[in-house]
Amino acid sequence: ETGVTQTPRHLVMGMTNKKSLKCEQHLGHNAMYWYKQSAKKPLELMFVYSLEERVENNSVPSRFSPECPNSSHLFLHLHTLQPEDSALYLCASSQVTGSHEQYFGPGTRLTVT
C-alpha cells in the first residue's frame, strides 16, 4: 500500500443509515484532512487534524463526525444525511512542519438517496 487510501470507494446510503468513511495514510505524515467536493464546486475543507487533535471544523453539520485515532487513520462517521450531502469526499495528509504539500486519497463517491 502506498500513499493515501480510502474505503469504500463508492457508497450509496439512505437518509436514515449510519455509515463510516475510512482513510489511511502511509506517508508518515502528521496532519490529515477531510474535504467535500460537489459537482462543479470548489473543494470545501471540512475538518483538519494536526498531531491527532482536531484543529479546524469549518461549520460542518453535526451529522458529519470525524475521528482520528492515530496519525495514520482518519474516519468520517455519517448519520441522517441529506441528499445534498451527495458528493466526492476526499481525504488528504501532509506534514505540519517544513513542506506543506498535501496528498489526496482517491476519494469516496457518496450518494444519499
Added chain:
Amino acid sequence: QKEVEQNSGPLSVPEGAIASLNCTYSDRGSQSFFWYRQYSGKSPELIMFIYSNGDKEDGRFTAQLNKASQYVSLLIRDSQPSDSATYLCAVNPLGGSTLGRLYFGRGTQLTVWP
C-alpha cells in the same frame, strides 16, 4: 479572508501549444504555492510546488511565482490531450507555521485538442 482566484475557463489549446494557467491570491504573507491536476471523477494530484520568487521547471511544467504581484502561474509546454483536466491552485498563507492548511482556487478546466 484568504482568497485564491483562478479563471475557471474553459481554456482550450491545440496539441503542442503552451497552456498558461493563472492564479492570484489575497494574503500577502503566503509562502508556499501548489498546483494540482484533477481528472474528471478523480482526486487531485500534486504536480508542482514553489516557494521562491521566479521560475521552477519540472519536465514540461514550469511554475512561476511573483510575490510582489501576488501571482502564480503554471505553464505547460508541448501540451498533450492527456493534459486535459482541471488545474487547481492552492496556497499556504501561514508559511512556517505548524499547520499545513491550504486554500484552494475553484480550478481552471483545460482542454487540449489533437
